[in-house]
Protein backbone atom coordinates (compact mmCIF):
# COMPACT_ATOMS: atom_id res chain seq x y z
CA UNK A 1 0.00 0.00 0.00
CA UNK A 2 1.43 3.40 -0.91
CA UNK A 3 1.23 6.49 1.25
CA UNK A 4 -1.83 7.90 -0.43
CA UNK A 5 -3.76 4.64 -0.10
CA UNK A 6 -2.67 4.44 3.52
CA UNK A 7 -3.99 7.92 4.26
CA UNK A 8 -7.17 7.06 2.36
CA UNK A 9 -7.69 3.88 4.35
CA UNK A 10 -6.95 5.62 7.62
CA UNK A 11 -9.61 8.17 6.76
CA UNK A 12 -12.04 5.38 5.88
CA UNK A 13 -11.36 3.67 9.21
CA UNK A 14 -11.81 6.93 11.09
CA UNK A 15 -15.09 7.50 9.23
CA UNK A 16 -16.18 3.96 10.04
CA UNK A 17 -15.50 4.44 13.73
CA UNK A 18 -17.30 7.70 14.05
CA UNK A 19 -20.20 6.35 12.01
CA UNK A 20 -20.18 3.23 14.16
CA UNK A 21 -20.43 5.19 17.37
CA UNK A 22 -23.17 7.40 15.98
CA UNK A 23 -25.13 4.36 14.88
CA UNK A 24 -24.85 2.75 18.26
CA UNK A 25 -26.31 5.89 19.88
CA UNK A 26 -29.19 5.95 17.42
CA UNK A 27 -30.04 2.29 17.82
CA UNK A 28 -29.78 2.20 21.58
CA UNK A 29 -33.53 1.90 22.02
CA UNK A 30 -34.46 -0.32 19.11
CA UNK A 31 -35.09 -4.03 19.11
CA UNK A 32 -32.16 -6.47 19.38
CA UNK A 33 -33.00 -7.81 15.91
CA UNK A 34 -32.69 -4.37 14.31
CA UNK A 35 -29.48 -3.81 16.23
CA UNK A 36 -28.07 -7.09 14.96
CA UNK A 37 -28.73 -6.01 11.37
CA UNK A 38 -26.60 -2.93 12.00
CA UNK A 39 -23.70 -4.87 13.49
CA UNK A 40 -20.40 -4.11 11.73
CA UNK A 41 -20.13 -6.05 8.48
CA UNK A 42 -17.84 -9.04 8.57
CA UNK A 43 -15.87 -7.74 5.63
CA UNK A 44 -12.22 -6.78 5.99
CA UNK A 45 -10.72 -3.67 4.38
CA UNK A 46 -10.04 -3.92 0.67
CA UNK A 47 -6.50 -5.08 -0.21
CA UNK A 48 -6.24 -6.82 3.18
CA UNK A 49 -3.33 -9.27 3.07
CA UNK A 50 -4.28 -12.88 3.73
CA UNK A 51 -1.35 -15.22 3.85
CA UNK A 52 0.69 -17.93 5.47
CA UNK A 53 4.33 -17.77 6.54
CA UNK A 54 7.48 -19.85 6.51
CA UNK A 55 11.13 -19.21 7.36
CA UNK A 56 13.97 -20.44 5.18
CA UNK A 57 15.78 -22.62 7.70
CA UNK A 58 12.56 -24.24 8.89
CA UNK A 59 11.39 -25.40 5.47
CA UNK A 60 14.11 -25.24 2.80
CA UNK A 61 16.44 -28.00 3.98
CA UNK A 62 20.23 -28.33 3.88
CA UNK A 63 21.02 -24.83 5.06
CA UNK A 64 24.58 -25.97 5.53
CA UNK A 65 26.30 -22.60 5.63
CA UNK A 66 24.22 -21.39 8.56
CA UNK A 67 25.11 -21.29 12.24
CA UNK A 68 22.09 -23.42 13.06
CA UNK A 69 23.40 -26.32 10.98
CA UNK A 70 26.37 -26.40 13.36
CA UNK A 71 24.31 -25.95 16.51
CA UNK A 72 22.01 -28.83 15.62
CA UNK A 73 25.00 -31.17 15.38
CA UNK A 74 27.17 -29.98 18.26
CA UNK A 75 27.79 -32.32 21.21
CA UNK A 76 25.10 -31.96 23.89
CA UNK A 77 22.97 -29.96 21.46
CA UNK A 78 19.60 -28.71 22.71
CA UNK A 79 18.08 -29.55 19.34
CA UNK A 80 15.84 -32.59 19.39
CA UNK A 81 16.89 -33.50 15.85
CA UNK A 82 18.71 -31.84 12.96
CA UNK A 83 16.79 -29.94 10.29
CA UNK A 84 18.17 -32.10 7.43
CA UNK A 85 16.06 -31.87 4.28
CA UNK A 86 13.33 -30.03 6.20
CA UNK A 87 10.32 -29.78 3.82
CA UNK A 88 12.57 -29.45 0.79
CA UNK A 89 10.82 -26.18 0.07
CA UNK A 90 14.06 -25.14 -1.62
CA UNK A 91 13.03 -27.39 -4.50
CA UNK A 92 9.28 -27.68 -3.95
CA UNK A 93 8.52 -23.97 -3.51
CA UNK A 94 6.55 -23.76 -6.74
CA UNK A 95 4.00 -26.38 -5.77
CA UNK A 96 3.76 -24.90 -2.25
CA UNK A 97 3.18 -21.36 -3.51
CA UNK A 98 0.69 -22.60 -6.10
CA UNK A 99 -1.17 -24.46 -3.37
CA UNK A 100 -1.37 -21.31 -1.26
CA UNK A 101 -2.81 -19.36 -4.20
CA UNK A 102 -5.23 -22.17 -5.09
CA UNK A 103 -6.57 -22.10 -1.54
CA UNK A 104 -7.59 -18.44 -1.96
CA UNK A 105 -4.77 -16.54 -0.24
CA UNK A 106 -3.23 -13.33 -1.63
CA UNK A 107 0.07 -13.11 0.29
CA UNK A 108 3.09 -15.25 1.15
CA UNK A 109 5.56 -14.38 3.88
CA UNK A 110 8.93 -16.11 3.68
CA UNK A 111 12.53 -15.37 4.48
CA UNK A 112 15.57 -15.19 2.26
CA UNK A 113 18.58 -16.95 3.74
CA UNK A 114 21.61 -14.75 4.32
CA UNK A 115 23.81 -17.84 4.74
CA UNK A 116 22.98 -18.89 1.17
CA UNK A 117 23.18 -15.44 -0.39
CA UNK A 118 26.52 -14.59 1.27
CA UNK A 119 28.08 -17.97 2.09
CA UNK A 120 31.49 -16.39 2.70
CA UNK A 121 32.08 -12.88 3.92
CA UNK A 122 31.83 -10.49 0.98
CA UNK A 123 31.14 -13.18 -1.60
CA UNK A 124 27.56 -13.00 -2.82
CA UNK A 125 25.94 -15.81 -4.75
CA UNK A 126 24.09 -14.65 -7.81
CA UNK A 127 22.70 -18.17 -8.27
CA UNK A 128 21.06 -18.11 -4.81
CA UNK A 129 19.66 -14.64 -5.43
CA UNK A 130 18.22 -15.99 -8.67
CA UNK A 131 16.61 -18.81 -6.68
CA UNK A 132 14.74 -16.27 -4.55
CA UNK A 133 13.90 -14.29 -7.67
CA UNK A 134 12.21 -17.37 -9.09
CA UNK A 135 10.21 -17.77 -5.86
CA UNK A 136 9.13 -14.15 -6.02
CA UNK A 137 8.17 -14.55 -9.67
CA UNK A 138 5.87 -17.45 -8.83
CA UNK A 139 4.24 -15.31 -6.13
CA UNK A 140 3.72 -12.44 -8.55
CA UNK A 141 2.39 -14.74 -11.24
CA UNK A 142 -0.14 -16.20 -8.82
CA UNK A 143 -1.27 -12.85 -7.36
CA UNK A 144 0.42 -13.31 -3.99
CA UNK A 145 2.04 -10.26 -2.39
CA UNK A 146 5.45 -11.36 -1.10
CA UNK A 147 6.41 -10.25 2.41
CA UNK A 148 10.11 -10.93 2.70
CA UNK A 149 12.08 -11.28 5.91
CA UNK A 150 15.79 -10.66 5.52
CA UNK A 151 16.88 -12.37 8.73
CA UNK A 152 14.79 -15.03 10.43
CA UNK A 153 17.11 -16.09 13.31
CA UNK A 154 19.73 -18.03 11.32
CA UNK A 155 23.05 -16.41 10.44
CA UNK A 156 25.87 -17.24 8.05
CA UNK A 157 28.50 -19.38 9.77
CA UNK A 158 31.25 -16.85 9.07
CA UNK A 159 29.15 -14.12 10.71
CA UNK A 160 28.68 -16.31 13.81
CA UNK A 161 32.41 -17.08 13.85
CA UNK A 162 33.04 -13.34 14.06
CA UNK A 163 30.82 -12.87 17.12
CA UNK A 164 27.40 -12.54 15.42
CA UNK A 165 25.52 -9.48 16.77
CA UNK A 166 28.21 -8.80 19.36
CA UNK A 167 30.58 -7.84 16.57
CA UNK A 168 30.71 -4.03 16.20
CA UNK A 169 30.94 -4.52 12.44
CA UNK A 170 27.64 -6.46 12.39
CA UNK A 171 25.27 -3.57 11.50
CA UNK A 172 27.30 -2.66 8.42
CA UNK A 173 27.64 -6.28 7.34
CA UNK A 174 23.89 -6.73 7.62
CA UNK A 175 23.16 -3.49 5.76
CA UNK A 176 25.47 -4.53 2.92
CA UNK A 177 23.57 -7.82 2.58
CA UNK A 178 20.20 -5.97 2.67
CA UNK A 179 21.37 -3.65 -0.10
CA UNK A 180 22.67 -6.47 -2.35
CA UNK A 181 19.54 -8.56 -1.87
CA UNK A 182 17.19 -5.65 -2.57
CA UNK A 183 19.09 -4.56 -5.67
CA UNK A 184 18.54 -8.05 -7.06
CA UNK A 185 15.04 -8.76 -5.76
CA UNK A 186 13.42 -5.47 -4.74
CA UNK A 187 11.26 -4.99 -7.84
CA UNK A 188 9.33 -8.17 -6.95
CA UNK A 189 8.99 -7.68 -3.17
CA UNK A 190 5.81 -6.29 -1.59
CA UNK A 191 6.90 -5.68 2.01
CA UNK A 192 10.31 -6.07 3.60
CA UNK A 193 11.10 -6.93 7.23
CA UNK A 194 14.70 -6.64 8.33
CA UNK A 195 14.39 -8.90 11.37
CA UNK A 196 12.09 -11.59 12.63
CA UNK A 197 11.50 -11.21 16.38
CA UNK A 198 14.71 -9.47 17.42
CA UNK A 199 13.09 -9.10 20.87
CA UNK A 200 13.19 -12.86 21.54
CA UNK A 201 16.40 -12.89 23.63
CA UNK A 202 14.78 -10.46 26.09
CA UNK A 203 11.44 -12.27 25.93
CA UNK A 204 13.13 -15.53 26.94
CA UNK A 205 14.08 -14.01 30.28
CA UNK A 206 10.36 -13.84 31.06
CA UNK A 207 9.16 -17.21 29.76
CA UNK A 208 8.88 -20.34 31.89
CA UNK A 209 9.93 -23.16 29.62
CA UNK A 210 9.66 -26.69 31.01
CA UNK A 211 12.75 -28.87 31.58
CA UNK A 212 15.30 -26.11 32.05
CA UNK A 213 17.77 -26.15 34.97
CA UNK A 214 16.35 -24.21 37.96
CA UNK A 215 16.87 -20.46 37.72
CA UNK A 216 17.91 -20.68 34.06
CA UNK A 217 16.10 -19.31 31.03
CA UNK A 218 16.65 -20.52 27.50
CA UNK A 219 18.97 -17.68 26.58
CA UNK A 220 20.95 -18.46 29.75
CA UNK A 221 21.26 -22.15 28.87
CA UNK A 222 22.43 -21.31 25.37
CA UNK A 223 25.00 -18.76 26.55
CA UNK A 224 26.24 -21.28 29.09
CA UNK A 225 27.03 -23.62 26.19
CA UNK A 226 28.94 -20.94 24.33
CA UNK A 227 32.32 -21.81 25.86
CA UNK A 228 32.06 -25.49 24.96
CA UNK A 229 30.89 -24.67 21.47
CA UNK A 230 33.75 -22.27 20.87
CA UNK A 231 36.18 -24.99 21.88
CA UNK A 232 34.48 -27.64 19.77
CA UNK A 233 34.42 -25.38 16.71
CA UNK A 234 37.82 -23.94 17.43
CA UNK A 235 36.20 -20.55 17.01
CA UNK A 236 37.06 -18.32 19.97
CA UNK A 237 34.54 -15.59 19.05
CA UNK A 238 31.64 -17.81 17.97
CA UNK A 239 28.26 -16.45 18.98
CA UNK A 240 24.65 -16.54 17.84
CA UNK A 241 21.34 -14.74 17.98
CA UNK A 242 20.34 -16.32 21.29
CA UNK A 243 23.80 -16.79 22.69
CA UNK A 244 25.19 -13.32 22.61
CA UNK A 245 25.39 -10.67 25.27
CA UNK A 246 21.74 -9.60 25.07
CA UNK A 247 22.33 -5.90 25.63
CA UNK A 248 25.20 -5.53 23.21
CA UNK A 249 23.42 -7.64 20.58
CA UNK A 250 20.24 -5.59 20.89
CA UNK A 251 22.14 -2.33 20.47
CA UNK A 252 23.82 -3.63 17.32
CA UNK A 253 20.60 -5.11 15.94
CA UNK A 254 18.81 -1.81 16.40
CA UNK A 255 21.51 -0.02 14.43
CA UNK A 256 21.45 -2.87 11.90
CA UNK A 257 17.71 -2.39 11.45
CA UNK A 258 18.11 1.31 10.73
CA UNK A 259 21.06 0.83 8.40
CA UNK A 260 19.43 -2.19 6.75
CA UNK A 261 16.26 -0.21 6.19
CA UNK A 262 18.09 2.62 4.45
CA UNK A 263 20.05 0.14 2.33
CA UNK A 264 16.76 -1.48 1.27
CA UNK A 265 15.11 1.84 0.57
CA UNK A 266 18.00 3.16 -1.45
CA UNK A 267 17.80 0.09 -3.67
CA UNK A 268 14.00 0.16 -3.88
CA UNK A 269 11.48 2.26 -2.01
CA UNK A 270 9.62 -0.60 -0.29
CA UNK A 271 7.55 -0.52 2.88
CA UNK A 272 10.01 -1.69 5.55
CA UNK A 273 9.48 -2.78 9.13
CA UNK A 274 10.40 -5.49 11.60
CA UNK A 275 8.34 -8.16 13.31
CA UNK A 276 8.05 -8.70 17.05
CA UNK A 277 7.37 -11.71 19.24
CA UNK A 278 4.59 -10.55 21.52
CA UNK A 279 2.64 -12.16 24.30
CA UNK A 280 -0.63 -10.82 25.58
CA UNK A 281 0.74 -9.72 28.95
CA UNK A 282 -1.87 -9.59 31.65
CA UNK A 283 -1.23 -8.26 35.14
CA UNK A 284 -1.95 -10.66 37.96
CA UNK A 285 -2.23 -9.30 41.49
CA UNK A 286 -1.07 -5.98 42.86
CA UNK A 287 2.68 -6.55 42.51
CA UNK A 288 2.57 -7.33 38.84
CA UNK A 289 5.76 -6.65 36.90
CA UNK A 290 3.88 -6.67 33.61
CA UNK A 291 4.64 -3.03 32.73
CA UNK A 292 8.30 -3.77 33.47
CA UNK A 293 8.18 -6.73 31.10
CA UNK A 294 6.57 -4.69 28.33
CA UNK A 295 9.17 -1.94 28.68
CA UNK A 296 12.01 -4.48 28.82
CA UNK A 297 11.00 -6.69 25.90
CA UNK A 298 9.04 -4.58 23.41
CA UNK A 299 9.69 -0.98 24.55
CA UNK A 300 12.84 -0.15 22.54
CA UNK A 301 11.64 -1.96 19.43
CA UNK A 302 8.20 -0.35 19.36
CA UNK A 303 9.91 3.01 19.74
CA UNK A 304 12.15 2.20 16.78
CA UNK A 305 9.14 1.01 14.80
CA UNK A 306 7.64 4.51 15.00
CA UNK A 307 9.95 5.41 12.12
CA UNK A 308 8.97 2.35 10.06
CA UNK A 309 6.20 1.78 7.54
CA UNK A 310 4.54 -0.98 9.56
CA UNK A 311 5.11 -3.25 12.53
CA UNK A 312 4.69 -7.03 12.34
CA UNK A 313 2.88 -8.57 15.31
CA UNK A 314 3.52 -12.25 16.10
CA UNK A 315 1.41 -13.67 18.89
CA UNK A 316 0.62 -17.17 20.08
CA UNK A 317 -0.65 -16.93 23.64
CA UNK A 318 -1.11 -14.82 26.73
CA UNK A 319 1.18 -14.49 29.69
CA UNK A 320 0.02 -13.69 33.19
CA UNK A 321 2.56 -11.71 35.13
CA UNK A 322 2.67 -11.39 38.89
CA UNK A 323 6.00 -10.83 40.59
CA UNK A 324 7.10 -13.36 37.96
CA UNK A 325 5.49 -15.18 35.04
CA UNK A 326 2.65 -17.41 36.18
CA UNK A 327 2.04 -20.78 34.46
CA UNK A 328 -1.27 -21.31 32.61
CA UNK A 329 -4.28 -21.82 34.90
CA UNK A 330 -4.99 -25.34 36.15
CA UNK A 331 -7.01 -27.26 33.59
CA UNK A 332 -6.38 -24.77 30.77
CA UNK A 333 -6.14 -26.28 27.30
CA UNK A 334 -2.48 -26.41 26.31
CA UNK A 335 -1.00 -26.52 22.83
CA UNK A 336 1.84 -28.84 21.78
CA UNK A 337 4.23 -26.06 22.82
CA UNK A 338 2.79 -26.05 26.34
CA UNK A 339 1.23 -22.62 25.69
CA UNK A 340 -2.28 -21.82 26.87
CA UNK A 341 -4.79 -22.04 23.99
CA UNK A 342 -5.79 -18.39 23.98
CA UNK A 343 -6.57 -16.94 20.53
CA UNK A 344 -7.86 -13.66 22.02
CA UNK A 345 -4.23 -12.79 22.73
CA UNK A 346 -3.90 -11.52 19.17
CA UNK A 347 -6.50 -8.77 19.55
CA UNK A 348 -4.78 -7.46 22.66
CA UNK A 349 -1.26 -7.39 21.21
CA UNK A 350 -2.44 -5.79 17.96
CA UNK A 351 -4.07 -2.98 19.95
CA UNK A 352 -0.97 -2.57 22.10
CA UNK A 353 1.51 -2.54 19.19
CA UNK A 354 -0.62 -0.10 17.18
CA UNK A 355 -0.97 2.27 20.12
CA UNK A 356 2.71 2.19 21.09
CA UNK A 357 4.19 2.39 17.60
CA UNK A 358 1.59 4.55 15.87
CA UNK A 359 2.19 2.73 12.57
CA UNK A 360 -0.01 0.22 10.72
CA UNK A 361 0.09 -3.35 12.01
CA UNK A 362 0.45 -6.49 9.94
CA UNK A 363 -0.12 -9.74 11.79
CA UNK A 364 2.94 -11.52 10.44
CA UNK A 365 2.54 -14.67 12.56
CA UNK A 366 -0.25 -16.25 14.57
CA UNK A 367 -1.09 -19.89 14.95
CA UNK A 368 -1.19 -22.95 17.12
CA UNK A 369 0.76 -26.18 17.44
CA UNK A 370 -1.73 -29.02 17.51
CA UNK A 371 -2.36 -32.42 15.97
CA UNK A 372 -6.09 -31.77 16.22
CA UNK A 373 -6.82 -29.55 13.24
CA UNK A 374 -10.33 -28.72 14.50
CA UNK A 375 -8.60 -26.75 17.29
CA UNK A 376 -6.66 -24.80 14.64
CA UNK A 377 -9.95 -23.91 12.91
CA UNK A 378 -11.35 -22.71 16.22
CA UNK A 379 -8.16 -20.78 16.99
CA UNK A 380 -8.21 -19.01 13.62
CA UNK A 381 -11.86 -18.04 13.89
CA UNK A 382 -11.47 -16.58 17.37
CA UNK A 383 -8.20 -14.81 16.56
CA UNK A 384 -9.70 -13.25 13.43
CA UNK A 385 -12.82 -12.11 15.27
CA UNK A 386 -10.40 -10.19 17.52
CA UNK A 387 -8.56 -8.66 14.57
CA UNK A 388 -11.89 -7.58 13.14
CA UNK A 389 -12.85 -5.90 16.42
CA UNK A 390 -9.57 -3.94 16.26
CA UNK A 391 -10.32 -2.84 12.70
CA UNK A 392 -13.88 -1.85 13.62
CA UNK A 393 -12.41 0.32 16.37
CA UNK A 394 -10.21 2.13 13.87
CA UNK A 395 -6.93 0.27 14.43
CA UNK A 396 -5.07 0.09 11.12
CA UNK A 397 -4.38 -3.59 10.45
CA UNK A 398 -3.20 -4.39 6.95
CA UNK A 399 -3.05 -8.18 6.97
CA UNK A 400 -3.21 -11.53 8.71
CA UNK A 401 -0.45 -14.03 7.93
CA UNK A 402 -0.86 -17.41 9.57
CA UNK A 403 2.04 -19.40 10.99
CA UNK A 404 2.63 -21.67 9.26
CA UNK A 405 2.08 -22.75 5.68
CA UNK A 406 3.67 -26.16 6.35
CA UNK A 407 4.35 -28.43 9.29
CA UNK A 408 8.04 -27.65 9.67
CA UNK A 409 11.24 -27.62 11.72
CA UNK A 410 10.29 -26.02 15.03
CA UNK A 411 13.84 -25.21 16.17
CA UNK A 412 14.92 -27.04 19.33
CA UNK A 413 11.66 -29.03 19.32
CA UNK A 414 12.41 -30.54 15.92
CA UNK A 415 9.53 -31.74 13.79
CA UNK A 416 7.14 -32.66 16.63
CA UNK A 417 5.01 -29.49 16.91
CA UNK A 418 2.51 -29.19 14.08
CA UNK A 419 1.85 -25.56 13.21
CA UNK A 420 1.04 -26.14 9.52
CA UNK A 421 -2.06 -25.52 7.46
CA UNK A 422 -0.57 -28.22 5.27
CA UNK A 423 0.89 -31.49 6.59
CA UNK A 424 4.19 -32.78 5.24
CA UNK A 425 5.20 -36.42 5.13
CA UNK A 426 8.93 -36.00 5.50
CA UNK A 427 9.73 -39.45 4.15
CA UNK A 428 8.08 -38.71 0.80
CA UNK A 429 7.70 -34.90 0.99
CA UNK A 430 4.05 -35.41 0.13
CA UNK A 431 1.82 -32.49 1.18
CA UNK A 432 -1.72 -32.88 2.55
CA UNK A 433 -4.00 -29.88 2.85
CA UNK A 434 -5.69 -29.72 6.25
CA UNK A 435 -9.30 -28.50 6.71
CA UNK A 436 -7.97 -25.39 8.52
CA UNK A 437 -6.22 -24.35 5.30
CA UNK A 438 -9.51 -24.61 3.44
CA UNK A 439 -11.34 -22.63 6.13
CA UNK A 440 -8.79 -19.82 6.19
CA UNK A 441 -8.52 -19.84 2.40
CA UNK A 442 -12.30 -19.36 2.10
CA UNK A 443 -12.18 -16.44 4.54
CA UNK A 444 -9.31 -14.97 2.51
CA UNK A 445 -11.15 -15.34 -0.76
CA UNK A 446 -14.33 -13.79 0.65
CA UNK A 447 -12.28 -11.15 2.52
CA UNK A 448 -14.87 -11.73 5.20
CA UNK A 449 -15.50 -13.85 8.27
Ligand code: BGC
Pocket residue numbers: 055058196197277314365403410411419
Ligand atom coordinates in the same frame (compact mmCIF):
# COMPACT_ATOMS: atom_id res chain seq x y z
C1 BGC B 1 9.06 -17.80 15.03
C2 BGC B 1 8.93 -19.04 14.18
C3 BGC B 1 8.46 -20.20 15.06
C4 BGC B 1 7.10 -19.83 15.60
C5 BGC B 1 6.39 -20.92 16.39
C6 BGC B 1 7.99 -17.62 16.06
O1 BGC B 1 8.61 -17.29 17.25
O2 BGC B 1 9.19 -16.67 14.21
O3 BGC B 1 10.16 -19.28 13.59
O4 BGC B 1 8.44 -21.39 14.39
O5 BGC B 1 7.22 -18.71 16.41
O6 BGC B 1 7.03 -21.20 17.59
